[in-house]
Amino acid sequence: MTLAGAPARRRPLSPAWRRAGTTARDPRLALVCLTYTVLQLLLAAPGRSLAWDESIYFSQVDPRAPAAFFSAPRSRGVTLLGAPVALFTSDPLAIRVFLAVLSGLALFGAFAVWRRLVGGGTAALAALLFGTLWVSLEYGAQMMPNLWVAFGAVAAAGFLLLAVREGPRGRYLLGLALSVGWPTLVRAPDGVWLALPLLAAVVLVPSWRSVRPAAAIAAGLAAGLAEWVAEAYARFGGIGQRLYDSSVIEGGMGLSWNVGNALRSADGPLLCRPCDVGYPPALDTAWWLALPVLAVAGLVVAHRTGRTASAVLPVVCAVALSVPYLFLIPYAAPRFLLPAYALLALPVAGLLTRGVRAVRLRPTGWRLAAAALACALLVGHWAVQLRLLDRQIVSARGTVDHYQALAEAVGRAGVRPPCLLAGWTQPIAYDARCASSVTSYLDTDASVPSPADVLRAARHETVAVLVDPGSPPPAYARGWQRRPLSGKGLGAGWAVYVPRGR
Template identity: 50%
Template sequence: MVPAWRRPAPALAVAGGLAAGGAQWIAEAYGRWGGVGARLHASSATEGGMGLHWAGGDAWRSLNGPLLCRPCMVPLTHPEHTLWWLALPVLALTACLVALRTGRAAETVLPVVCAAALSVPYLVLVGYSAPRFFLPVYALLALPVATLAAGTVRAVRPAPGRVVVAGVLAGLLVAHLTVQYEVLQERAAGARATADRYRAVADGLRRLGLRPPCLVTGSHSQPIGYYAGCASADVSGNNRNITEAALLRRAATEPTAALADRRSPPPGYAQAWKAHRLRGTGYTAYLPRHAAGG
C-alpha cells in the first residue's frame, strides 16, 4: 500500500516539472526575444505560420520518408508498413482503460498523457511533418503498450494458449522491427546521397574561388554553406535572415554565390550575376561578375 502522504506526489512532480520548464521558457523569451508574444511570433514565422492545421495525414504519409515532408505533397508509400501507426493510439487507449480497471493508472496513463501533449504541436499547429518529430512520442507509448502486451499474455489460460499468444506477439514485434530496419536502410541511403550531392556542390563552389569568409544563399544554402565552410543567408522563405540590400552589401565585400536548382531561375538580385553550371549536381551557381571566376 502507498502511504496517504505519498499519493499526491506524482501530480505534484508533474506540476513542478511544468512550472520549472515554463519558467525557463518564459525567462528565455524575455531574455532573447523581448517577450512571450515576440517569441511566439518568431516561432510562427519560422514554421511558415502556426495555426490550426490538421497534419495527421502529413505525418502518416511521411512515415516511410522523406525525412522532411515540407510541403507534404508526397503519396503514401507502402501503406501496409504504416498499419502500426494507425493501431498505436488504439493500443495506448486500451492500455489506459486496462490500467484504470486494475488500479495501476499512474504508470500507464502518465506516459500516454505526455505523449499526447508532445503530439499536439505536430498534429494540429504546423502544416508539414517529419518522422523524427514523433520519436519521443513512440518512446513514451512503448511503455504502456509493452505493459498491455505483457498483461495480455499473463491473462491467457491455460498455459499452452499463453505460449501461442506470446509467440504471436513476438512474431508481430519481429515483423515490425524488420520493416523499420528496411525503412531505415532506405532513408539512410537517401540521406547519404543527399549529403554527397551537397558536398559536390560545395566542391564546385571552391573551384569557383569561394573560400572562407564567404557567403552562400539560395536553394539549400544552409547545408551547402556548411560543407563549403561559408556562412549562409536567405532573403525569403522560412529561413529568412537577411534583407536583399544587406546581402548585396556583403556580396560586394566577400565571395558570394547564389544557388538555384537547374529547373529554377536565379534569385532576383542575382539576375545579372554570371551563371556557372555545377556538373553532376543539378545546381547552378551565380556569382557577382566582380568575383573570382566571374
Template identity: 50%
Template sequence: MSDSPQATLTGQLRSGPDKVLRSAGRSRGGLGLAAVAGAFTLAQLLLVPPWMGLGWDESVYVSQVSSHAPAAFFSAPRARGVPLLVAPVAVWSSSTALLRLYLAVLSGLGLFLALRAWRGVLRVRVLATAGALFATLWVTLFYGPQAMPNYWVAVGALAGTGYFLRAGAGGRDRTALWGLALSAALMAWMRPVDAVWAALPLLVLLLGVRRWRRPAPLMALAGGLAAGAAEWVIEAYVSYGGLAQRLSDASRIQGGLGWHVAVADQLRGLAGRTLCRPCTGALPPAVVTLWWYTLPVLAVGAAVVAVRARRPAATLVPLACAGSAAVPYLFLIGYAAPRFLLPAYALLAVPVAGLLVHLVGAPGRIRRPLTVALVTVALAGHLAVQFAVLEHTVRRTTVSHREWARTAAALHRLGVRPPCLLTGHAYVPIAYYAGCSSAAIGGHDANTTAAALHRSARSLPVAALVPPGGAPPGYARSWTPADAGELRVYLAPPPARPEREDRGRAGEQPGRGLSAPGNRRSSPAP
C-alpha cells in the first residue's frame, strides 16, 4: 500500500475525488493479473472435480434452461442471473463436467476483469496479492465452478468498487462509468438484494458527501442496479403477487429477516458445512477459524496505515462495502452458508493485500527479513488449512451427489422415467438427475397439493422419496414401497394409458412441459 507516491492514486477522502487519480501513473503488469486468474481457473479444475454432480440449488438454477429436465420450482429470493449464465452450455448439453469447465474458465475471466478494474488505483503487486488471497480461500475455489450466484456478486462488487474510485476521480473516464454500471447490473442480475447491500456505501458517498457528489457516477451506479434488477421486479408482479409480496416471501423463506446474530453460525460453516441450517454443534478447531478472526485485525491495520499516509479512499471504501455486504448474513438471518460472505471476502482482500505489501516492503535490515519470514509462514499455514477444508468438502459433496445419481438410476429401473414427478426427501436434485419434475406440498418451496399429486399419478409415474427409517407421507401410505439407493421410495399406482396414448407418447421428449418455471402459484401437475 505504501510502495511509492507514484504507486497509489487514492488521495484523501476529505480532499475529494479530484485528487484520487492525480498522483499515480498507469500501472503495468496485466500479465501478473492474468497469471493469478489463470492459476485460479487451473486450481478449480484440479481441486474441484468437474464430474462432481450438481447440488440442490444448482439443480434449481440449471433446470430453468436445461434440455435434460423440467424446470424446478423457482422460489422468491432467487434471480434469473445464474440460469442465463449457464444457458450457453445447459440448453444443449446435460454434461456436468462440461458445465464445470465452462464456469471455471468464466470465473477466472471474471476475477481478472474485476482486478483489472482497479488498475490506476493500486499497484499491480497489491492487486495480484489481493486476487491470490481471495482465489485461495476454499469457499472461492469450491463455488467458482458452480452454478451459484454468490461468486458473481463478489466479482461484481470488487469490480464495481474499483470502477467507482476511478469514476469518482473527476476525470472523463468513460470506461470507469460503463464498468461501474455493468458491475452493478451483474450484482443485481444475480441477487438484487445483495447488490443493494454491497453498493450501499457507494450510494451514501454519492448522495451524502459533497465532494463525491457527481451525477455521472450516481447515474451509472443507480442505472446499473435498476437494469440488473428489472427482470426480478417484473417477475415479482407477473408471478409472485407484486414486489412487496415477493420481498415478504423471500424473507419468510429465509426464516424471517430480523435481528439474528449469525456470527457463530458462520464460524461453524468454515469447516466445510455448505449450508448450516439449523446450525448446531461445536465450533471448528481454532486452526480452521483463525484466519477469520484475523481478518478484522488486518482490516483495522490497513485502515490505520492508509489514514496515516493521507490516502484512505482505496482502503476505506472497499472496507465499508465489505462490511455492508456482510451485515445481512451476520446479523439479519438465522442460519449460515460460507458462500454468503464471498462478496465481503473479495472486497476485504484489497486492503488486506495492501497492508501485507506495505509490511513486507517496510525498510530495515533486520525487520524486513523477519517480516517476510513471518508473513510467508502465516500464508503457508493459511493455505494448508484452506486446501484441507476444500478437500474434505469436495469429498463429502461428491459422495452425496453420487448417491443422488444412484437413486435416480434406481428409480429408472423401477419404471419412474420421464415424464415423471418426484416429491419428498431430496426431491429437487434427484428429480433433476432422473429427468423428472419436482413438487412439494409443504416447506419453503411448497407449490402443489396432495390432491394434485394424485391427479398427476393418473397420467405419469409419481414417486415419494423417504429417508431411511422414515415414514411415508399420508397421501402415499397406500402406494407401493421399494428401495432406491439408500432411500425408500413409494410409487403411485401406475397410470392406465390406452394403447393409442402410449404410441402417441413414445415420440415425446422426456420431462418437458410438466411445470411452469417461476410461477409461485403453479403446480407441476398437468
C-alpha cells in the first residue's frame, strides 16, 4: 500500500518546512493557548464545585475524604490530574485554575508538534478551531478523560509523521511513546483505538515501515495499559471480567447506530443517557455537520499540494477514535468526540490557510467575496459556541450547586465524618466528606456496600440514607428516624434516614 504524498523515510525537511515549523519566535500558537486558558478562567472555572464523575476521580487522591467506588470502565490516569492539587487543598476553585492552566499548556504542546509539519500558522489555527469549541472550553478545567485523550492523540499523530519524515530520532520516538501512553492511561479503550491506526500506518505504508516507531507505539500502549491490567486482576477477576463488567455498566457494548444520539447531544446535555431529547436547532449543530465535510475538503487540498500524509493520518485516527462512541455504545455525551474534533481541526486549518494564501496571491473579486463569507461564518460560529458554553455553564452550576446544598443540609442534619451516606449519593457524599454507597445498576460491584454492609457500618460510624422527594426509604431503613432536609436551593421532601438513637 502506498500513501500518496507520503514522504520517504529519513528525508530531511526542506528549508521552507524548517522556516515554517521550527521558529521559536512565532507567537501565534502561544497566544491561542493563552486565550484558551483565559477564557476558561473567566467563563468556565469560577463558582463550580466538582461534578459527579469528577468527585469520583478526585476522591481517589484526596486525603480529606473517603475514596468513592471506582467502577470497571474508569482508568486511574485521570486521578493524576488532580493529585498535585490534592496535596494542598480540596478547594474546587484551586482545582479549576490548575487544570485550566495545565490544559492550556497541553494544547500548546500537542499542536506545537505540528509546526514542523504544517507550519506555525496552520498549527495555531487548528488549535484555535479546537480550543474555541464550547465543549473544549467546558472540559478544559475539569477532571475528565476525553480532552486529555485528544491532546495525546494530536501529539501522537504528529510525532509519528516526524519520525517517518526525518527518521526515527530518539526525541520523536520518546514523544510518540508518551503520546500513546498518556491517552491509554487516562482512558484505556481509547488508547487502544488510537494505537491501532498508528500501527497500521507503520505497517501498511511502505516508506514508513520501521521497527522503531512501531516499537515506540507498542511500548507506549503497554505502559499505559499496565495499571489497568493489574487492577483488572486485583479487583475484577481478570481482563475478560473487567471488560464484561465495563460492557454491563456502559449499557451493553455491541453494534449500535449511535450517530443520531451524538447529534442530539452536540449542544448538550452533557450526558444523554437515555438519549430521549430532540434534535437541537440547526444553527447550534451546523458546525458539527460541517466538520467532516470541511475535513474531506482539507484532504483534497492537502493531496493537491503534496501534503497528503499530514492530513490523512489525523483523519484516520479521528475516525478510529470515533468508532466506539458512534457505533458500539447506546448513549452519547458531547465530550466523547473531543479527540476527533482535535484531529479534524488539522486538515480544516490546512484548508483555511490554503484559502488565505490563494487570496493573497491572486485577490480576485470572487476570492475576496469567498474570504469575507468565510470570515463571517467563522465569527458566527464562535458566537454560537460562546452562547452554548454559557448555557451549559449555567446548567452545570445549577446541578453542582444543588449537590452542594444537599451536602450542607446533610451535615446540618447531624451526618458528619466519619460517615456513610447510602443511596444514589455521589458526589453529595463527597461534598459531605462521607463514604458513598452506590445503589444503581450502573455501578454494581461486590465492593459497593450492600444493605448488610450499611447496617454493619452503623455500629461504629454515622450512617444515613438520602431519600429524594416522593421516594420511600429502602426496606432496611424503614424503621429509622426520618430527618427532613432544608436549606437554600432545596425543594421540599428531601430527607435522610438515620438509625434510631444515633
